Amino acid sequence: MLTTSDFVSAISLIPHVGSQTGETLAGNLLKMDAAGRANGPKYECLLFDMDDTLYPLSLGLNMACRKNIEEFMLHQLHIEESEVPRMCLELYREHGTTMAGLKALGYEFDNDEFHAFVHGRLPYETLKPDPVLRNILLSVPQRKIIFTNADRAHAAEVLKRMGFEDCFEGVICFETLNPPLEIANNMDALDNDAMIARGEPAPSDFDGATATGNKNKIKNDLDNGISSESRILCKPSLEAIEAAIQIANVDPRKTIFFDDSARNIASGKAAGLHTVIVGSPVLVPGADHALRSIHNIKEAIPEIWEDEGEEMEQVIQSTAVETMILA
Numbered sequence: 001m002l003t004t005s006d007f008v009s010a011i012s013l014i015p016h017v018g019s020q021t022g023e024t025l026a027g028n029l030l031k032m033d034a035a036g037r038a039n040g041p042k043y044e045c046l047l048f049d050m051d052d053t054l055y056p057l058s059l060g061l062n063m064a065c066r067k068n069i070e071e072f073m074l075h076q077l078h079i080e081e082s083e084v085p086r087m088c089l090e091l092y093r094e095h096g097t098t099m100a101g102l103k104a105l106g107y108e109f110d111n112d113e114f115h116a117f118v119h120g121r122l123p124y125e126t127l128k129p130d131p132v133l134r135n136i137l138l139s140v141p142q143r144k145i146i147f148t149n150a151d152r153a154h155a156a157e158v159l160k161r162m163g164f165e166d167c168f169e170g171v172i173c174f175e176t177l178n179p180p181l182e183i184a185n186n187m188d189a190l191d192n193d194a195m196i197a198r199g200e201p202a203p204s205d206f207d208g209a210t211a212t213g214n215k216n217k218i219k220n221d222l223d224n225g226i227s228s229e230s231r232i233l234c235k236p237s238l239e240a241i242e243a244a245i246q247i248a249n250v251d252p253r254k255t256i257f258f259d260d261s262a263r264n265i266a267s268g269k270a271a272g273l274h275t276v277i278v279g280s281p282v283l284v285p286g287a288d289h290a291l292r293s294i295h296n297i298k299e300a301i302p303e304i305w306e307d308e309g310e311e312m313e314q315v316i317q318s319t320a321v322e323t324m325i326l327a
Contacts, residue, residue, distance in 0.1 A: 040254065041142075042254065043142050043274070044142055044251060044255065045142055045144070046140060046144045046145070046304070047145050047257045047258070047273070048147065048258045049147060049259040049260060049261070049264065050146050050148040050159075051150060051260075053260045053278045053279070054164065055162065056293070060123065061126065061127075064121075065119070066088065068119075070084045070085060070088050072114060073102070076109065076113075091104075096149065096235055096236050096240075097234050103231065111151075111174070112151075115153065115154065115174070116153075119154040119157075124158075127158060127161035127162055128161070130164075131163065133294060134162075134164060134167060136295070136297060136298060137167040140304060140305070141304075142304065144168045144169060145170055145250075146159070146173070147248075147257075148174075149235055150174060152173045152174070172244045172248060174234070177243055178233055178234075236264045237267065241257075241264075241268055245271060245273075253272055253274075256273070256274045256276060257275050257276065258291075259278065260279045262284040262285070265284055265286045265287050266284075266285055275287050275289075276288065276289040276291055276300075276301070277289070278294050279293070280292070
């Protein structure tokens with residue numbers, strides 16, 4: 001967005017303009033600036049899924065994660081071995097994650113222990129620094145936020161391994177959308193301004209308990225006798241995506257959502273987001289763009305980088321017209 005000093009600089013480029021004409025031009029330009037601020041840039045935020053979006057599915061973390069989940073179901077929850085693969089897949093399809101499905105069925109286990117078991121043994125060594133994508137992300141002028149169903153420890157490890165620790169403003173993760181009950185019980189004392197930690201060298205966790213939508217979810221669950229431990233909020237539920245929008249404090253009409261899941265994309269579109277399916281060369285229902293790889297973002301959606309340049313060009317062009325009329 002251009003400032004008043006930018007407008008003064010633009011006027012100074014116009015030769016032979018008298019003081020009165022210059023004042024008129026300045027007034028017109030300031031009016032244009034006010035109108036520009038009202039409309040704003042086309043995009044203000046990019047919301048990224050992480051796993052199989054920032055790195056390819058072919059690395060194998062997805063399959064390793066599923067294997068670990070099945071082992072947890074077998075050895076920790078003592079589910080019949082012959083039933084585990086079918087249940088794992090069906091619960092994932094029905095509830096968004098197998099963990100959410102297990103909780104919905106009434107299985108009781110500690111969330112942190114589950115995540116430690118499932119993610120603690122992943123082959124993270126397959127993740128390598130990606131300087132090309134890092135440079136692309138750092139060149140994006142808009143806000144950039146991670147939105148993942150995974151826990152914060154896994155998110156931190158992935159971003160560290162890939163060299164993306166300083167590429168994102170924050171991370172909306174499992175703990176963001178599913179805060180512990182002790183936080184829920186004291187959430188009225190929390191300050192909404194504490195949701196986003198800005199200016200840190202590494203992305204911070206958004207405090208989901210301070211988001212109004214998530215606060216209402218927990219309170220409604222408690223009022224209805226539903227333990228927050230037994231209900232997991234996660235993608236692709238529309239409620240989870242709307243909560244993330246509120247937590248991040250973004251306008252969905254000016255936010256682009258990148259995800260490798262067709263279900264998540266459909267829910268993102270239903271929530272009013274611009275949507276990009278990653279890892280697919282063809283559009284899926286609800287997708288505005290399709291990227292075979294996240295590395296193709298600049299070629300597929302160049303307008304992310306063009307807003308500011310177009311704004312300056314429009315101001316300069318309009319200034320030239322005014323000069324001709326007023327000369």
